[in-house]
Amino acid sequence: MRTEKQSKRRNGIQTVCRDFNHLEGNLDHIDERKLLRKMDLRLMPMLTLLYLFSFLDRGNIGNARIEGMEEDLHLGGTQYNWALTVFFFTYTVFELPSNLILQKVRPSIWIPSLMVAWGTVMTLMGIVTNYHGLLIARIFLGATEAGIYPGVAYYITMWYSRHEAQFRQALCFSAASIAGAFSGLLAFAIGKMNGVGGYSGWRWIFIIEGLATVVVAVMSYFFLYDYPDTASFLTRDERAWILRRLSLQFSNNGNVVPEAGDFKWKYVWDAAKD
Known part of the structure; x- marks a missing residue:
């Protein structure tokens, strides 16, 4: 109904x-070209930024490992590999339900809310004290990040025709490569905070990147538009x-x-x- x-x-x-x-x-x-450029300038930068932070947050566990996470949490055997893998269990399961919710909830509310959720999880990952805590955090990270990829893909189709949406989706998802390009350098710089506040450098990687995600998410509440028929810039x-x-x-x-x-x-x- x-x-x-x-x-x-x-x-x-x-x-x-x-x-x-x-x-x-x-x-x-x-002018079709002028209108498409107008839409691109209003929509694509924010969408690309959202996906950049998504990929940055899911992959920073590798940088945390280099900074000593494995030793501090006493991970042994295949425990680190399981911490990587469980992310995709919930990530796969929650993709479809997230887009069903997006049918009912405005994109400017649902997509930023997902980002606030995974940014919070990422921040809290910086205070885990053992393997089980890390495992639970990764499970929740997968559940909260699941909706961003299909959500952005679906959102783009609300604005662009099929032959135009493909190119915009490719631009947006290229943010994954951008995140991979500087994530290591960023983690190296944050790792220099080792000992600040009594926290190891790897903990600050999670905390700072998680808080940055939340800040960007709050901004996107005000900069993300819903639908073409309600867009104030048109x-x-x-x-x-x-x-x-x-x-x-x-x-x-x-x-x-x-x-x-x-x-x-x-x-x-x-x-x-x-």
């Missing part, structure tokens, strides 16, 4: 699309133009399909079977 908030937004989208039909002859002034004509184009990509005959974005459990099952 569709919620009242969803129905209100659906009605708003249909109104904007009707406006487009009414104004279609007067929208020749819209004009009325630009909103209608974007929504009309997104609707047409689901149609075989060139007609708008207003219900193309409706959620059905059948789609979830189809994806699970694929």
Whole structure:
């Protein structure tokens, strides 16, 4: 059953699309390239930054190991490898539920909230005292980070057509390479804080990078936009133009399909079977 908030937004989208039909002859002034650049400048930097911190936080355990984490926590045998592996158990399981929630919750609320959650987990990882504490922290880190990759991919499709979304997703996910390029240098610098506050250098890697994630997450509450039909940086004509184009990509005959974005459990099952 569709919620009242969803129905209100659906009605708003249909109104904007009707406006487009009414104004279609007067929208020749819209420059597609200029509008796409406008969207890119407003959306892509923040999305790329979010994914950069995600990859930075999931991979910094290797730098912490170099700074003495393994010895301080008395890890032996395959314990370090298990600490790496359990992350992906919850990461895999929670990807799909996260995107289902994103269908119900505004992106500007859900995506930053995920970031606050994993930033908090990362910060607390800096105070674990044994193997089991590290294991539990990694499990929760996987659960909280799970939604960022599929969430960003889905969010981009709310704004761009399919042939445009592929390039934007590639740009966004290239942040993983950027994170890998300087994460070691950053960890080396933070490791020099060894002994500050009675904490080892590897603990400060988790604490500082975790707190930085939370700060960026709080910023993204104010800089992340929800949908094209509610974006304040777009004009009325630009909103209608974007929504009309997104609707047409689901149609075989060139007609708008207003219900193309409706959620059905059948789609979830189809994806699970694929």
